[in-house]
Amino acid sequence: MATMTAIPKQKTKKVALKGMMDNVMEQFNSASDQIELHPNIRKILSITNNEIVVNFPVKMDNGEVEIFTGYRVQHNNALGPYKGGLRYHPTVDIDAARALAMWMTWKTSLAGLPYGGGKGGIKLDPSKYSQGELERITRRFTFALADNIGPEHDIPAPDVNTSSQTMAWIADTYMSTRPPAERTANQHVVTGKPDGSGGLEGRDRATGYGVYLNIKFWADKNNESLKGKKFIVQGFGNVGYWASYFLEKDGAKLVAVQDASGSIHNSDGLSVKDIFNYTQINDGKVKGFPEAFELDDEEFFSTDCDICIPAALGNQITKENASQIKARLIAEGANGPTNVEGEHALLERGVTIIPDILCNSGGVIASYFEWLQNRNGEIWQLDEVMAKLDKKMKESFDKVFAFAKAESLDLRTAAFCIAIKRIEKAYIQRGIFP
Incomplete structure (x- = not known):
């Protein structure tokens, strides 16, 4: 396997994300109709559980204070903690975060992971800020989110224009706010960390x-x-x-x-x-x-x-x-x-x-491996990681391909059906409180 590092941050054309929520809802409703999803569960999965919006000040290199807006949307956690990336991009807003969080719920469910879906980020163009400013922005955002994230509650990861360094800053800030005896036990509050800070070899x-x-x-x-x-x-x-x-x-x-x-x-x-x-x-x-x-x-x-x-x-x-x-x-x-x-x-x-x-579920599957590695105090080797990823991805692909062929569906509808059915099963077995 290659050992190249310092992959350039993903740079893309600025495109408005208007309509993404409409897209994900149409995809969801199409699959729900196909599997005849229980109407009560359809109601639950059609909305997000929590939507956190934080406005926070950060001192810039020139001494001036700038106010930033950050988002974290938690769509569903029926199968486990919320899981999903944080992106830094001018197009980040609440609607984009909602759609992306919902996609994460289907992605983690399809992969058979013990996770739900979440997503978020900060509305900014990171190319306009220095490394020191980005660190202060990230740490202040983490502090503003406070207990809305956590290793057994909501576990962020890198996304567009964020990196392993960003995750290291989040982990350090979060652990610094914990009581001394609990700090190292919270290392898996994020995944996608650098190798030397609890990260998984091969996650990149x-x-x-x-x-x-x-x-x-x-x-x-x-x-x-x-x-x-x-x-x-x-x-x-x-x-x-x-x-x-x-x-x-x-x-x-x-x-x-x-x-x-x-x-x-x-x-x-x-x-x-x-x-x-x-x-x-x-x-x-x-x-x-x-x-x-x-x-x-x-x-x-x-x-x-x-x-x-x-x-x-x-x-x-x-x-x-x-x-x-x-x-x-x-x-x-x-x-x-x-x-x-x-x-x-x-x-x-x-x-x-x-x-x-x-x-693109390889990323969240590897994040799950990193989360397990941190929880169990283990260190996994690259060959082991890649072999596990091969096996997990093959299982998911074969499952979707077989379902699509059996039901004469396109691969997206088949994937959604499988993902939603797994969540439906959890709700049916557990019931609705109270």
């Missing part, structure tokens, strides 16, 4: 590796090889990079990349390693990569390819651009990258979509 690549695995499983089901397959990636952060890295190792060819700086392409293929090295000296941006041609952003999705990996933000594939996509397979590395209308257009054309709650 887990989401992208999971995307690769799902693509490989799809190819295997179709008796095809990945060798020679052309793929494009939107977003060359942690997810996009590692998915590309493993696909290239299997013989697939990267032909186009898009991030916030622009789009590049080369029909003869792009070296994943060379692009990665270039971003390290170019502020994480792919624009200007010397071995590629510039591509108009509007033409990115129309690039000739077999596989398209949207690994940026939500609502990237819509009814307006779905007709341009030439790929046979969409592997959703991001959360909610395809809206409902875009998906309908793709499915009508026979395009297969591996849904986000399945495709």
Whole structure:
């Protein structure tokens, strides 16, 4: 396995997330109709349990005070503690957090984890702040959230524009607010920490590796090889990079990349390693990569390819651009990258979509491994982590594929059905208090 570090933060085009809640609710209702979900449980799952909004002051490097707004939405915890990432992005708002939290509930349920779903973040552009300012913002946000997070209650993780360093700051701040005897016992308040601070070896690549695995499983089901397959990636952060890295190792060819700086392409293929090295000296941006041609952003999705990996933000594939996509397979590395209308257009054309709650679940599965590692005081080796991830991802893929085939459903609806049915079973067995 590779040991590269310092993956560039995911940089993507600023896209309004308006409509994401509509998308997730339409997906939920479609699956609920399919499984004839009990109406009382449908009511419960249609709303969030808790929505926390905090406004907090932070002193900037120049001595001025700036007020930030942070969010944490806790959708459902019927199966266990709330679990989900924190993102730092100008598009963060309460509606986006609601939709993302709900997707996390389905994702953790589908993966068979003892978790519910939560999501949140801070509305800001991190590129406008120094490292010291980001640390103070993160620590103040953690303090403002207070007991709304906790290792057995709500466990954040990295997301867009947050990293293992962000998680280390959160963990340290949270543990510092605990009584001395309890501090080390709360290390697993977050996952995605650095290796030296209780993190899991391999957590950095887990989401992208999971995307690769799902693509490989799809190819295997179709008796095809990945060798020679052309793929494009939107977003060359942690997810996009590692998915590309493993696909290239299997013989697939990267032909186009898009991030916030622009789009590049080369029909003869792009070296994943060379692009990665270039971003390290170019502020994480792919624009200007010397071995590629510039591509108009509007033409990115129309690039000739077999596989398209949207690994940026939500609502990237819509009814307006779905007709341009030439790929046979969409592997959703991001959360909610395809809206409902875009998906309908793709499915009508026979395009297969591996849904986000399945495709990018490698990250939350690895987070579960890290959480267990911390709780049990263990240290897992990389080979062990990757083997466990392989097994868990294969179980999830096979389960969704079989259900979709048996019920003549698309993969997203099948995944939602399985996830919701598991939560429904928990409510039926336990009943509703009082």
